[in-house]
Amino acid sequence: MVKLTAQYVRDLSLTDQGQRLVVDSAQPGFGVRVGKTSKAYIAESRVRGKTCRVTIGRTDKLTLPEARKLAVKALAEMADGRDRNAEKRQERAKLMTLGQAVEGWLNERDHRVGTANQYRDTMDREFSDWQNMQLRQITPKVFQTRFHEMMERTQTGAALAVRTFKSCWNWARAEVTDAEGRALLPECPAEIVRAKKLMPKAKRKQTYVSNWCAFFDALEVLETNSNRHQGADENFRLFIELLARTGLRRNEAANLRWSDVNMEARTLTITADRAKNGEALTLPMSNQTVELFERVRDRTEGQTYLWGADPYGDPRRTLMAFRELLGWNLNFHDLRRSFATIATELDIQQSKIMRLLNHATGASVTLGYQVSKNPETLRSSVQEISDFIDDCRRMKVVNNAA
Incomplete structure:
Protein backbone atom coordinates (compact mmCIF):
# COMPACT_ATOMS: atom_id res chain seq x y z
CA MET A 1 0.00 0.00 0.00
CA VAL A 2 1.22 3.48 -0.91
CA LYS A 3 -0.22 6.95 -0.69
CA LEU A 4 -1.40 7.75 -4.17
CA THR A 5 -0.27 10.96 -5.81
CA ALA A 6 -0.98 12.26 -9.28
CA GLN A 7 2.65 11.69 -10.30
CA TYR A 8 2.69 8.17 -8.87
CA VAL A 9 -0.48 7.25 -10.79
CA ARG A 10 0.95 8.66 -14.04
CA ASP A 11 4.17 6.65 -13.59
CA LEU A 12 2.42 3.34 -13.00
CA SER A 13 3.38 0.95 -15.81
CA LEU A 14 0.76 -1.05 -17.65
CA THR A 15 0.84 -4.82 -17.16
CA ASP A 16 2.07 -7.36 -19.69
CA GLN A 17 -0.91 -9.58 -18.89
CA GLY A 18 -3.78 -9.56 -16.45
CA GLN A 19 -4.43 -6.82 -13.91
CA ARG A 20 -2.94 -5.59 -10.66
CA LEU A 21 -4.44 -3.45 -7.93
CA VAL A 22 -2.65 -0.57 -6.17
CA VAL A 23 -4.44 0.37 -2.93
CA ASP A 24 -4.23 3.87 -1.45
CA SER A 25 -2.91 3.89 2.12
CA ALA A 26 -4.41 7.32 2.83
CA GLN A 27 -8.00 6.46 1.84
CA PRO A 28 -9.18 2.89 2.66
CA GLY A 29 -11.19 1.32 -0.15
CA PHE A 30 -9.71 3.57 -2.82
CA GLY A 31 -7.13 2.52 -5.38
CA VAL A 32 -6.03 2.10 -8.99
CA ARG A 33 -6.61 -0.92 -11.20
CA VAL A 34 -3.82 -1.32 -13.72
CA GLY A 35 -4.39 -3.36 -16.88
CA LYS A 36 -2.67 -4.06 -20.18
CA THR A 37 -4.16 -1.07 -21.98
CA SER A 38 -5.44 1.38 -19.33
CA LYS A 39 -5.57 2.42 -15.69
CA ALA A 40 -8.72 3.20 -13.72
CA TYR A 41 -9.63 4.45 -10.25
CA ILE A 42 -11.72 2.04 -8.19
CA ALA A 43 -13.60 1.90 -4.90
CA GLU A 44 -13.90 -1.41 -3.04
CA SER A 45 -15.92 -2.46 -0.01
CA ARG A 46 -18.34 -5.16 1.11
CA VAL A 47 -22.05 -5.15 0.36
CA ARG A 48 -24.23 -7.63 2.24
CA GLY A 49 -21.17 -9.72 3.07
CA LYS A 50 -19.75 -9.80 -0.48
CA THR A 51 -16.79 -7.89 -1.88
CA CYS A 52 -17.89 -5.23 -4.35
CA ARG A 53 -15.48 -3.30 -6.56
CA VAL A 54 -16.76 -0.27 -8.48
CA THR A 55 -14.94 1.47 -11.32
CA ILE A 56 -14.81 5.23 -10.73
CA GLY A 57 -13.23 6.22 -14.03
CA ARG A 58 -10.07 6.10 -16.11
CA THR A 59 -7.02 7.87 -14.73
CA ASP A 60 -6.57 9.87 -17.95
CA LYS A 61 -10.15 11.19 -17.66
CA LEU A 62 -10.30 12.10 -13.97
CA THR A 63 -7.94 14.01 -11.69
CA LEU A 64 -6.92 12.34 -8.45
CA PRO A 65 -8.96 14.77 -6.27
CA GLU A 66 -12.06 14.19 -8.43
CA ALA A 67 -11.61 10.45 -8.17
CA ARG A 68 -11.26 10.64 -4.37
CA LYS A 69 -14.55 12.54 -4.06
CA LEU A 70 -16.37 10.06 -6.29
CA ALA A 71 -14.86 7.17 -4.34
CA VAL A 72 -16.19 8.60 -1.07
CA LYS A 73 -19.67 8.72 -2.58
CA ALA A 74 -19.40 5.17 -3.93
CA LEU A 75 -18.14 3.80 -0.61
CA ALA A 76 -21.01 5.55 1.23
CA GLU A 77 -23.51 3.88 -1.13
CA MET A 78 -21.95 0.48 -0.50
CA ALA A 79 -22.12 1.12 3.24
CA ASP A 80 -25.88 1.60 2.76
CA GLY A 81 -26.10 -1.74 0.96
CA ARG A 82 -26.27 -0.42 -2.61
CA ASP A 83 -24.45 -2.50 -5.23
CA ARG A 84 -23.76 -0.41 -8.32
CA ASN A 85 -22.49 -3.41 -10.28
CA ALA A 86 -25.67 -5.36 -9.64
CA GLU A 87 -27.73 -2.35 -10.70
CA LYS A 88 -25.77 -2.09 -13.93
CA ARG A 89 -26.23 -5.79 -14.62
CA GLN A 90 -29.96 -5.46 -14.01
CA GLU A 91 -30.18 -2.44 -16.28
CA ARG A 92 -28.35 -4.28 -19.06
CA ALA A 93 -30.62 -7.25 -18.52
CA LYS A 94 -33.70 -5.05 -18.83
CA LEU A 95 -32.43 -4.03 -22.27
CA MET A 96 -32.26 -7.66 -23.47
CA THR A 97 -33.55 -8.03 -27.02
CA LEU A 98 -35.65 -10.83 -28.43
CA GLY A 99 -32.69 -12.00 -30.52
CA GLN A 100 -30.53 -12.25 -27.39
CA ALA A 101 -33.27 -14.21 -25.63
CA VAL A 102 -33.53 -16.65 -28.54
CA GLU A 103 -29.78 -17.28 -28.62
CA GLY A 104 -29.57 -17.53 -24.83
CA TRP A 105 -32.37 -20.09 -24.69
CA LEU A 106 -30.98 -22.17 -27.57
CA ASN A 107 -27.44 -22.12 -26.18
CA GLU A 108 -28.43 -23.06 -22.64
CA ARG A 109 -30.91 -25.79 -23.53
CA ASP A 110 -29.61 -29.14 -24.79
CA HIS A 111 -31.46 -29.17 -28.13
CA ARG A 112 -30.58 -31.48 -30.98
CA VAL A 113 -29.14 -29.61 -33.94
CA GLY A 114 -32.20 -30.18 -36.12
CA THR A 115 -34.58 -29.09 -33.36
CA ALA A 116 -32.56 -25.98 -32.58
CA ASN A 117 -32.51 -25.05 -36.27
CA GLN A 118 -36.27 -25.49 -36.48
CA TYR A 119 -36.81 -23.17 -33.49
CA ARG A 120 -34.39 -20.58 -34.88
CA ASP A 121 -36.02 -20.72 -38.32
CA THR A 122 -39.45 -20.24 -36.72
CA MET A 123 -38.32 -17.16 -34.80
CA ASP A 124 -36.53 -15.73 -37.85
CA ARG A 125 -39.55 -16.31 -40.06
CA GLU A 126 -42.23 -14.92 -37.76
CA PHE A 127 -40.32 -12.33 -35.72
CA SER A 128 -37.39 -11.23 -37.89
CA ASP A 129 -38.29 -7.56 -37.43
CA TRP A 130 -38.37 -8.00 -33.65
CA GLN A 131 -34.89 -9.46 -33.23
CA ASN A 132 -33.39 -6.13 -32.10
CA MET A 133 -36.44 -5.08 -30.10
CA GLN A 134 -36.13 -4.96 -26.33
CA LEU A 135 -38.31 -7.56 -24.65
CA ARG A 136 -40.00 -4.96 -22.48
CA GLN A 137 -41.21 -3.22 -25.64
CA ILE A 138 -43.20 -6.28 -26.73
CA THR A 139 -46.60 -5.82 -25.12
CA PRO A 140 -49.60 -8.19 -25.14
CA LYS A 141 -51.38 -5.86 -27.58
CA VAL A 142 -48.41 -5.87 -29.95
CA PHE A 143 -48.15 -9.66 -29.75
CA GLN A 144 -51.86 -10.17 -30.39
CA THR A 145 -51.61 -8.15 -33.60
CA ARG A 146 -48.68 -10.28 -34.79
CA PHE A 147 -50.54 -13.46 -33.83
CA HIS A 148 -53.51 -12.59 -36.05
CA GLU A 149 -51.12 -11.89 -38.94
CA MET A 150 -49.55 -15.33 -38.49
CA MET A 151 -52.96 -17.01 -38.27
CA GLU A 152 -53.94 -15.60 -41.66
CA ARG A 153 -50.98 -17.42 -43.20
CA THR A 154 -50.93 -20.68 -41.29
CA GLN A 155 -52.61 -21.85 -38.10
CA THR A 156 -50.08 -24.60 -37.49
CA GLY A 157 -47.15 -22.19 -37.97
CA ALA A 158 -48.78 -19.65 -35.66
CA ALA A 159 -49.20 -22.23 -32.91
CA LEU A 160 -45.55 -23.30 -33.20
CA ALA A 161 -44.41 -19.66 -33.18
CA VAL A 162 -46.38 -18.94 -30.00
CA ARG A 163 -44.92 -21.95 -28.18
CA THR A 164 -41.37 -21.10 -29.28
CA PHE A 165 -41.77 -17.42 -28.35
CA LYS A 166 -43.04 -18.36 -24.88
CA SER A 167 -40.08 -20.68 -24.31
CA CYS A 168 -37.61 -17.91 -25.21
CA TRP A 169 -39.42 -15.34 -23.08
CA ASN A 170 -39.72 -17.60 -20.03
CA TRP A 171 -35.99 -18.37 -20.25
CA ALA A 172 -35.24 -14.63 -20.33
CA ARG A 173 -37.63 -13.98 -17.42
CA ALA A 174 -35.80 -16.54 -15.31
CA GLU A 175 -32.46 -15.07 -16.42
CA VAL A 176 -33.30 -11.40 -15.80
CA THR A 177 -33.75 -11.10 -12.02
CA ASP A 178 -32.77 -8.74 -9.22
CA ALA A 179 -30.35 -9.60 -6.43
CA GLU A 180 -33.09 -11.54 -4.61
CA GLY A 181 -34.00 -13.53 -7.71
CA ARG A 182 -37.24 -11.69 -8.47
CA ALA A 183 -38.19 -11.47 -12.14
CA LEU A 184 -37.63 -8.09 -13.78
CA LEU A 185 -39.63 -8.92 -16.89
CA PRO A 186 -43.43 -9.14 -16.88
CA GLU A 187 -45.43 -12.23 -17.76
CA CYS A 188 -44.99 -13.38 -21.34
CA PRO A 189 -47.12 -11.23 -23.69
CA ALA A 190 -48.01 -14.39 -25.64
CA GLU A 191 -50.18 -15.41 -22.68
CA ILE A 192 -52.87 -13.14 -24.13
CA VAL A 193 -53.44 -15.81 -26.77
CA ARG A 194 -54.29 -18.38 -24.09
CA ALA A 195 -56.24 -15.91 -21.93
CA LYS A 196 -58.47 -14.94 -24.86
CA LYS A 197 -58.63 -18.53 -26.13
CA LEU A 198 -57.36 -17.48 -29.55
CA MET A 199 -55.21 -20.54 -30.15
CA PRO A 200 -56.86 -22.97 -32.58
CA LYS A 201 -57.42 -26.46 -31.24
CA ALA A 202 -55.01 -28.92 -32.77
CA LYS A 203 -56.71 -31.54 -34.91
CA ARG A 204 -54.94 -34.84 -34.80
CA LYS A 205 -54.69 -36.39 -38.25
CA GLN A 206 -56.52 -39.66 -38.74
CA THR A 207 -55.13 -40.62 -42.16
CA TYR A 208 -53.64 -44.06 -42.57
CA VAL A 209 -53.26 -46.76 -45.25
CA SER A 210 -56.31 -48.99 -45.47
CA ASN A 211 -55.74 -50.31 -48.99
Whole structure:
Protein backbone atom coordinates (compact mmCIF):
# COMPACT_ATOMS: atom_id res chain seq x y z
CA MET A 1 0.00 0.00 0.00
CA VAL A 2 1.22 3.48 -0.91
CA LYS A 3 -0.22 6.95 -0.69
CA LEU A 4 -1.40 7.75 -4.17
CA THR A 5 -0.27 10.96 -5.81
CA ALA A 6 -0.98 12.26 -9.28
CA GLN A 7 2.65 11.69 -10.30
CA TYR A 8 2.69 8.17 -8.87
CA VAL A 9 -0.48 7.25 -10.79
CA ARG A 10 0.95 8.66 -14.04
CA ASP A 11 4.17 6.65 -13.59
CA LEU A 12 2.42 3.34 -13.00
CA SER A 13 3.38 0.95 -15.81
CA LEU A 14 0.76 -1.05 -17.65
CA THR A 15 0.84 -4.82 -17.16
CA ASP A 16 2.07 -7.36 -19.69
CA GLN A 17 -0.91 -9.58 -18.89
CA GLY A 18 -3.78 -9.56 -16.45
CA GLN A 19 -4.43 -6.82 -13.91
CA ARG A 20 -2.94 -5.59 -10.66
CA LEU A 21 -4.44 -3.45 -7.93
CA VAL A 22 -2.65 -0.57 -6.17
CA VAL A 23 -4.44 0.37 -2.93
CA ASP A 24 -4.23 3.87 -1.45
CA SER A 25 -2.91 3.89 2.12
CA ALA A 26 -4.41 7.32 2.83
CA GLN A 27 -8.00 6.46 1.84
CA PRO A 28 -9.18 2.89 2.66
CA GLY A 29 -11.19 1.32 -0.15
CA PHE A 30 -9.71 3.57 -2.82
CA GLY A 31 -7.13 2.52 -5.38
CA VAL A 32 -6.03 2.10 -8.99
CA ARG A 33 -6.61 -0.92 -11.20
CA VAL A 34 -3.82 -1.32 -13.72
CA GLY A 35 -4.39 -3.36 -16.88
CA LYS A 36 -2.67 -4.06 -20.18
CA THR A 37 -4.16 -1.07 -21.98
CA SER A 38 -5.44 1.38 -19.33
CA LYS A 39 -5.57 2.42 -15.69
CA ALA A 40 -8.72 3.20 -13.72
CA TYR A 41 -9.63 4.45 -10.25
CA ILE A 42 -11.72 2.04 -8.19
CA ALA A 43 -13.60 1.90 -4.90
CA GLU A 44 -13.90 -1.41 -3.04
CA SER A 45 -15.92 -2.46 -0.01
CA ARG A 46 -18.34 -5.16 1.11
CA VAL A 47 -22.05 -5.15 0.36
CA ARG A 48 -24.23 -7.63 2.24
CA GLY A 49 -21.17 -9.72 3.07
CA LYS A 50 -19.75 -9.80 -0.48
CA THR A 51 -16.79 -7.89 -1.88
CA CYS A 52 -17.89 -5.23 -4.35
CA ARG A 53 -15.48 -3.30 -6.56
CA VAL A 54 -16.76 -0.27 -8.48
CA THR A 55 -14.94 1.47 -11.32
CA ILE A 56 -14.81 5.23 -10.73
CA GLY A 57 -13.23 6.22 -14.03
CA ARG A 58 -10.07 6.10 -16.11
CA THR A 59 -7.02 7.87 -14.73
CA ASP A 60 -6.57 9.87 -17.95
CA LYS A 61 -10.15 11.19 -17.66
CA LEU A 62 -10.30 12.10 -13.97
CA THR A 63 -7.94 14.01 -11.69
CA LEU A 64 -6.92 12.34 -8.45
CA PRO A 65 -8.96 14.77 -6.27
CA GLU A 66 -12.06 14.19 -8.43
CA ALA A 67 -11.61 10.45 -8.17
CA ARG A 68 -11.26 10.64 -4.37
CA LYS A 69 -14.55 12.54 -4.06
CA LEU A 70 -16.37 10.06 -6.29
CA ALA A 71 -14.86 7.17 -4.34
CA VAL A 72 -16.19 8.60 -1.07
CA LYS A 73 -19.67 8.72 -2.58
CA ALA A 74 -19.40 5.17 -3.93
CA LEU A 75 -18.14 3.80 -0.61
CA ALA A 76 -21.01 5.55 1.23
CA GLU A 77 -23.51 3.88 -1.13
CA MET A 78 -21.95 0.48 -0.50
CA ALA A 79 -22.12 1.12 3.24
CA ASP A 80 -25.88 1.60 2.76
CA GLY A 81 -26.10 -1.74 0.96
CA ARG A 82 -26.27 -0.42 -2.61
CA ASP A 83 -24.45 -2.50 -5.23
CA ARG A 84 -23.76 -0.41 -8.32
CA ASN A 85 -22.49 -3.41 -10.28
CA ALA A 86 -25.67 -5.36 -9.64
CA GLU A 87 -27.73 -2.35 -10.70
CA LYS A 88 -25.77 -2.09 -13.93
CA ARG A 89 -26.23 -5.79 -14.62
CA GLN A 90 -29.96 -5.46 -14.01
CA GLU A 91 -30.18 -2.44 -16.28
CA ARG A 92 -28.35 -4.28 -19.06
CA ALA A 93 -30.62 -7.25 -18.52
CA LYS A 94 -33.70 -5.05 -18.83
CA LEU A 95 -32.43 -4.03 -22.27
CA MET A 96 -32.26 -7.66 -23.47
CA THR A 97 -33.55 -8.03 -27.02
CA LEU A 98 -35.65 -10.83 -28.43
CA GLY A 99 -32.69 -12.00 -30.52
CA GLN A 100 -30.53 -12.25 -27.39
CA ALA A 101 -33.27 -14.21 -25.63
CA VAL A 102 -33.53 -16.65 -28.54
CA GLU A 103 -29.78 -17.28 -28.62
CA GLY A 104 -29.57 -17.53 -24.83
CA TRP A 105 -32.37 -20.09 -24.69
CA LEU A 106 -30.98 -22.17 -27.57
CA ASN A 107 -27.44 -22.12 -26.18
CA GLU A 108 -28.43 -23.06 -22.64
CA ARG A 109 -30.91 -25.79 -23.53
CA ASP A 110 -29.61 -29.14 -24.79
CA HIS A 111 -31.46 -29.17 -28.13
CA ARG A 112 -30.58 -31.48 -30.98
CA VAL A 113 -29.14 -29.61 -33.94
CA GLY A 114 -32.20 -30.18 -36.12
CA THR A 115 -34.58 -29.09 -33.36
CA ALA A 116 -32.56 -25.98 -32.58
CA ASN A 117 -32.51 -25.05 -36.27
CA GLN A 118 -36.27 -25.49 -36.48
CA TYR A 119 -36.81 -23.17 -33.49
CA ARG A 120 -34.39 -20.58 -34.88
CA ASP A 121 -36.02 -20.72 -38.32
CA THR A 122 -39.45 -20.24 -36.72
CA MET A 123 -38.32 -17.16 -34.80
CA ASP A 124 -36.53 -15.73 -37.85
CA ARG A 125 -39.55 -16.31 -40.06
CA GLU A 126 -42.23 -14.92 -37.76
CA PHE A 127 -40.32 -12.33 -35.72
CA SER A 128 -37.39 -11.23 -37.89
CA ASP A 129 -38.29 -7.56 -37.43
CA TRP A 130 -38.37 -8.00 -33.65
CA GLN A 131 -34.89 -9.46 -33.23
CA ASN A 132 -33.39 -6.13 -32.10
CA MET A 133 -36.44 -5.08 -30.10
CA GLN A 134 -36.13 -4.96 -26.33
CA LEU A 135 -38.31 -7.56 -24.65
CA ARG A 136 -40.00 -4.96 -22.48
CA GLN A 137 -41.21 -3.22 -25.64
CA ILE A 138 -43.20 -6.28 -26.73
CA THR A 139 -46.60 -5.82 -25.12
CA PRO A 140 -49.60 -8.19 -25.14
CA LYS A 141 -51.38 -5.86 -27.58
CA VAL A 142 -48.41 -5.87 -29.95
CA PHE A 143 -48.15 -9.66 -29.75
CA GLN A 144 -51.86 -10.17 -30.39
CA THR A 145 -51.61 -8.15 -33.60
CA ARG A 146 -48.68 -10.28 -34.79
CA PHE A 147 -50.54 -13.46 -33.83
CA HIS A 148 -53.51 -12.59 -36.05
CA GLU A 149 -51.12 -11.89 -38.94
CA MET A 150 -49.55 -15.33 -38.49
CA MET A 151 -52.96 -17.01 -38.27
CA GLU A 152 -53.94 -15.60 -41.66
CA ARG A 153 -50.98 -17.42 -43.20
CA THR A 154 -50.93 -20.68 -41.29
CA GLN A 155 -52.61 -21.85 -38.10
CA THR A 156 -50.08 -24.60 -37.49
CA GLY A 157 -47.15 -22.19 -37.97
CA ALA A 158 -48.78 -19.65 -35.66
CA ALA A 159 -49.20 -22.23 -32.91
CA LEU A 160 -45.55 -23.30 -33.20
CA ALA A 161 -44.41 -19.66 -33.18
CA VAL A 162 -46.38 -18.94 -30.00
CA ARG A 163 -44.92 -21.95 -28.18
CA THR A 164 -41.37 -21.10 -29.28
CA PHE A 165 -41.77 -17.42 -28.35
CA LYS A 166 -43.04 -18.36 -24.88
CA SER A 167 -40.08 -20.68 -24.31
CA CYS A 168 -37.61 -17.91 -25.21
CA TRP A 169 -39.42 -15.34 -23.08
CA ASN A 170 -39.72 -17.60 -20.03
CA TRP A 171 -35.99 -18.37 -20.25
CA ALA A 172 -35.24 -14.63 -20.33
CA ARG A 173 -37.63 -13.98 -17.42
CA ALA A 174 -35.80 -16.54 -15.31
CA GLU A 175 -32.46 -15.07 -16.42
CA VAL A 176 -33.30 -11.40 -15.80
CA THR A 177 -33.75 -11.10 -12.02
CA ASP A 178 -32.77 -8.74 -9.22
CA ALA A 179 -30.35 -9.60 -6.43
CA GLU A 180 -33.09 -11.54 -4.61
CA GLY A 181 -34.00 -13.53 -7.71
CA ARG A 182 -37.24 -11.69 -8.47
CA ALA A 183 -38.19 -11.47 -12.14
CA LEU A 184 -37.63 -8.09 -13.78
CA LEU A 185 -39.63 -8.92 -16.89
CA PRO A 186 -43.43 -9.14 -16.88
CA GLU A 187 -45.43 -12.23 -17.76
CA CYS A 188 -44.99 -13.38 -21.34
CA PRO A 189 -47.12 -11.23 -23.69
CA ALA A 190 -48.01 -14.39 -25.64
CA GLU A 191 -50.18 -15.41 -22.68
CA ILE A 192 -52.87 -13.14 -24.13
CA VAL A 193 -53.44 -15.81 -26.77
CA ARG A 194 -54.29 -18.38 -24.09
CA ALA A 195 -56.24 -15.91 -21.93
CA LYS A 196 -58.47 -14.94 -24.86
CA LYS A 197 -58.63 -18.53 -26.13
CA LEU A 198 -57.36 -17.48 -29.55
CA MET A 199 -55.21 -20.54 -30.15
CA PRO A 200 -56.86 -22.97 -32.58
CA LYS A 201 -57.42 -26.46 -31.24
CA ALA A 202 -55.01 -28.92 -32.77
CA LYS A 203 -56.71 -31.54 -34.91
CA ARG A 204 -54.94 -34.84 -34.80
CA LYS A 205 -54.69 -36.39 -38.25
CA GLN A 206 -56.52 -39.66 -38.74
CA THR A 207 -55.13 -40.62 -42.16
CA TYR A 208 -53.64 -44.06 -42.57
CA VAL A 209 -53.26 -46.76 -45.25
CA SER A 210 -56.31 -48.99 -45.47
CA ASN A 211 -55.74 -50.31 -48.99
CA TRP A 212 -52.41 -52.13 -48.87
CA CYS A 213 -53.07 -53.82 -52.20
CA ALA A 214 -53.22 -50.43 -53.94
CA PHE A 215 -50.21 -49.29 -51.91
CA PHE A 216 -47.95 -52.10 -53.12
CA ASP A 217 -49.38 -52.10 -56.65
CA ALA A 218 -48.42 -48.43 -56.95
CA LEU A 219 -44.95 -49.13 -55.56
CA GLU A 220 -44.36 -51.88 -58.12
CA VAL A 221 -45.17 -49.70 -61.14
CA LEU A 222 -43.58 -46.51 -59.82
CA GLU A 223 -41.00 -45.12 -62.21
CA THR A 224 -38.96 -41.94 -62.26
CA ASN A 225 -37.10 -40.41 -65.14
CA SER A 226 -34.31 -38.63 -63.30
CA ASN A 227 -30.85 -38.50 -64.81
CA ARG A 228 -29.60 -36.76 -61.71
CA HIS A 229 -30.86 -39.32 -59.21
CA GLN A 230 -30.38 -42.77 -60.67
CA GLY A 231 -32.40 -45.47 -58.90
CA ALA A 232 -34.62 -42.94 -57.14
CA ASP A 233 -37.68 -45.14 -57.60
CA GLU A 234 -36.01 -48.24 -56.10
CA ASN A 235 -34.65 -46.24 -53.15
CA PHE A 236 -38.14 -44.86 -52.60
CA ARG A 237 -39.68 -48.34 -52.68
CA LEU A 238 -37.23 -49.58 -50.07
CA PHE A 239 -37.56 -46.49 -47.91
CA ILE A 240 -41.34 -46.30 -47.82
CA GLU A 241 -41.75 -50.05 -47.21
CA LEU A 242 -39.28 -49.76 -44.33
CA LEU A 243 -41.47 -47.04 -42.79
CA ALA A 244 -44.56 -49.21 -43.19
CA ARG A 245 -43.06 -52.35 -41.63
CA THR A 246 -41.21 -50.67 -38.74
CA GLY A 247 -43.25 -47.57 -37.84
CA LEU A 248 -40.07 -45.49 -37.81
CA ARG A 249 -40.18 -41.74 -38.15
CA ARG A 250 -39.00 -40.47 -41.50
CA ASN A 251 -35.86 -38.85 -40.04
CA GLU A 252 -34.98 -41.99 -38.08
CA ALA A 253 -35.16 -44.19 -41.17
CA ALA A 254 -33.40 -41.64 -43.39
CA ASN A 255 -30.39 -41.53 -41.06
CA LEU A 256 -29.99 -45.27 -40.46
CA ARG A 257 -26.37 -46.38 -40.77
CA TRP A 258 -25.18 -49.89 -41.49
CA SER A 259 -23.49 -49.76 -38.09
CA ASP A 260 -27.01 -49.50 -36.60
CA VAL A 261 -28.08 -52.78 -38.22
CA ASN A 262 -27.29 -56.24 -36.86
CA MET A 263 -28.29 -58.75 -39.52
CA GLU A 264 -27.20 -61.69 -37.40
CA ALA A 265 -29.35 -60.64 -34.43
CA ARG A 266 -32.01 -59.33 -36.85
CA THR A 267 -32.27 -55.96 -35.08
CA LEU A 268 -31.88 -52.29 -35.92
CA THR A 269 -31.06 -49.46 -33.53
CA ILE A 270 -32.18 -45.83 -33.45
CA THR A 271 -29.39 -44.10 -31.57
CA ALA A 272 -30.19 -41.62 -28.80
CA ASP A 273 -28.92 -38.63 -30.79
CA ARG A 274 -31.44 -39.34 -33.56
CA ALA A 275 -34.40 -40.47 -31.44
CA LYS A 276 -37.04 -37.81 -30.83
CA ASN A 277 -37.24 -38.56 -27.12
CA GLY A 278 -33.47 -38.85 -26.76
CA GLU A 279 -33.62 -42.55 -25.85
CA ALA A 280 -31.91 -45.22 -27.94
CA LEU A 281 -34.23 -47.90 -29.30
CA THR A 282 -33.27 -51.37 -30.52
CA LEU A 283 -36.01 -53.09 -32.48
CA PRO A 284 -36.34 -56.63 -33.82
CA MET A 285 -36.93 -56.98 -37.54
CA SER A 286 -39.72 -59.03 -39.07
CA ASN A 287 -38.85 -61.60 -41.73
CA GLN A 288 -40.10 -59.17 -44.39
CA THR A 289 -37.91 -56.37 -43.03
CA VAL A 290 -34.86 -58.65 -43.06
CA GLU A 291 -35.54 -59.41 -46.73
CA LEU A 292 -35.89 -55.69 -47.39
CA PHE A 293 -32.52 -55.03 -45.73
CA GLU A 294 -30.94 -57.72 -47.85
CA ARG A 295 -32.18 -55.89 -50.95
CA VAL A 296 -30.76 -52.66 -49.61
CA ARG A 297 -27.46 -54.36 -48.78
CA ASP A 298 -27.06 -55.47 -52.40
CA ARG A 299 -27.12 -51.79 -53.38
CA THR A 300 -25.18 -49.98 -50.65
CA GLU A 301 -23.13 -52.47 -48.61
CA GLY A 302 -19.83 -50.90 -47.53
CA GLN A 303 -21.21 -47.37 -47.48
CA THR A 304 -22.03 -45.41 -44.33
CA TYR A 305 -25.80 -45.16 -44.63
CA LEU A 306 -28.35 -47.69 -45.81
CA TRP A 307 -29.05 -45.35 -48.69
CA GLY A 308 -25.45 -44.75 -49.71
CA ALA A 309 -22.84 -42.22 -48.71
CA ASP A 310 -25.46 -39.82 -47.33
CA PRO A 311 -28.76 -40.00 -45.45
CA TYR A 312 -31.91 -40.42 -47.52
CA GLY A 313 -32.86 -37.01 -48.95
CA ASP A 314 -36.14 -35.34 -49.79
CA PRO A 315 -37.91 -37.49 -52.45
CA ARG A 316 -40.53 -34.84 -53.16
CA ARG A 317 -40.97 -35.53 -56.86
CA THR A 318 -41.04 -39.29 -56.37
CA LEU A 319 -43.59 -38.89 -53.59
CA MET A 320 -45.77 -36.76 -55.88
CA ALA A 321 -45.60 -39.44 -58.58
CA PHE A 322 -46.48 -42.12 -56.02
CA ARG A 323 -49.48 -40.09 -54.84
CA GLU A 324 -50.78 -39.84 -58.38
CA LEU A 325 -50.62 -43.62 -58.73
CA LEU A 326 -52.29 -44.14 -55.36
CA GLY A 327 -55.06 -41.62 -55.85
CA TRP A 328 -54.68 -40.05 -52.40
CA ASN A 329 -52.18 -37.73 -50.69
CA LEU A 330 -50.16 -40.16 -48.61
CA ASN A 331 -47.66 -38.63 -46.18
CA PHE A 332 -44.70 -40.43 -44.67
CA HIS A 333 -46.13 -40.10 -41.16
CA ASP A 334 -49.31 -41.85 -42.34
CA LEU A 335 -47.25 -45.05 -42.44
CA ARG A 336 -46.25 -44.67 -38.80
CA ARG A 337 -49.89 -44.02 -37.95
CA SER A 338 -50.90 -47.09 -39.96
CA PHE A 339 -48.35 -49.19 -38.08
CA ALA A 340 -49.84 -48.10 -34.74
CA THR A 341 -53.40 -48.65 -35.99
CA ILE A 342 -52.61 -52.22 -37.05
CA ALA A 343 -50.96 -52.89 -33.69
CA THR A 344 -54.14 -51.73 -31.97
CA GLU A 345 -56.34 -53.91 -34.20
CA LEU A 346 -54.14 -56.89 -33.33
CA ASP A 347 -54.70 -56.10 -29.64
CA ILE A 348 -50.97 -55.74 -28.98
CA GLN A 349 -50.26 -54.59 -25.42
CA GLN A 350 -50.19 -50.78 -25.16
CA SER A 351 -46.81 -50.73 -23.43
CA LYS A 352 -45.37 -52.71 -26.36
CA ILE A 353 -46.87 -50.31 -28.89
CA MET A 354 -45.30 -47.40 -27.02
CA ARG A 355 -41.95 -49.15 -27.10
CA LEU A 356 -42.23 -49.96 -30.80
CA LEU A 357 -42.94 -46.29 -31.50
CA ASN A 358 -40.35 -45.11 -28.93
CA HIS A 359 -42.92 -42.98 -27.14
CA ALA A 360 -42.18 -41.74 -23.64
CA THR A 361 -44.35 -43.21 -20.87
CA GLY A 362 -44.78 -39.74 -19.37
CA ALA A 363 -46.21 -39.61 -15.88
CA SER A 364 -47.56 -43.16 -16.00
CA VAL A 365 -45.56 -45.14 -13.47
CA THR A 366 -47.36 -48.36 -14.42
CA LEU A 367 -46.50 -48.06 -18.10
CA GLY A 368 -42.93 -47.28 -17.12
CA TYR A 369 -42.74 -50.62 -15.31
CA GLN A 370 -44.25 -52.49 -18.27
CA VAL A 371 -41.79 -51.27 -20.89
CA SER A 372 -39.06 -53.84 -21.50
CA LYS A 373 -35.88 -52.90 -23.36
CA ASN A 374 -35.29 -56.44 -24.56
CA PRO A 375 -36.00 -56.40 -28.32
CA GLU A 376 -36.94 -60.08 -28.26
CA THR A 377 -40.09 -59.26 -26.26
CA LEU A 378 -41.27 -57.29 -29.30
CA ARG A 379 -40.32 -59.70 -32.06
CA SER A 380 -43.64 -61.54 -32.27
CA SER A 381 -45.52 -58.21 -32.31
CA VAL A 382 -43.39 -56.85 -35.15
CA GLN A 383 -43.92 -60.06 -37.13
CA GLU A 384 -47.69 -59.96 -36.54
CA ILE A 385 -47.89 -56.41 -37.90
CA SER A 386 -45.84 -57.22 -40.98
CA ASP A 387 -47.89 -60.38 -41.64
CA PHE A 388 -51.10 -58.37 -41.24
CA ILE A 389 -49.93 -55.95 -43.95
CA ASP A 390 -49.23 -58.85 -46.31
CA ASP A 391 -52.57 -60.49 -45.52
CA CYS A 392 -54.38 -57.25 -46.35
CA ARG A 393 -52.36 -56.97 -49.53
CA ARG A 394 -53.47 -60.43 -50.64
CA MET A 395 -57.10 -59.78 -49.65
CA LYS A 396 -57.21 -56.79 -52.09
CA VAL A 397 -58.81 -54.37 -49.64
CA VAL A 398 -60.67 -51.80 -51.70
CA ASN A 399 -61.33 -49.06 -49.16
CA ASN A 400 -59.70 -45.72 -49.83
CA ALA A 401 -57.43 -44.19 -47.26
CA ALA A 402 -59.32 -42.26 -44.64
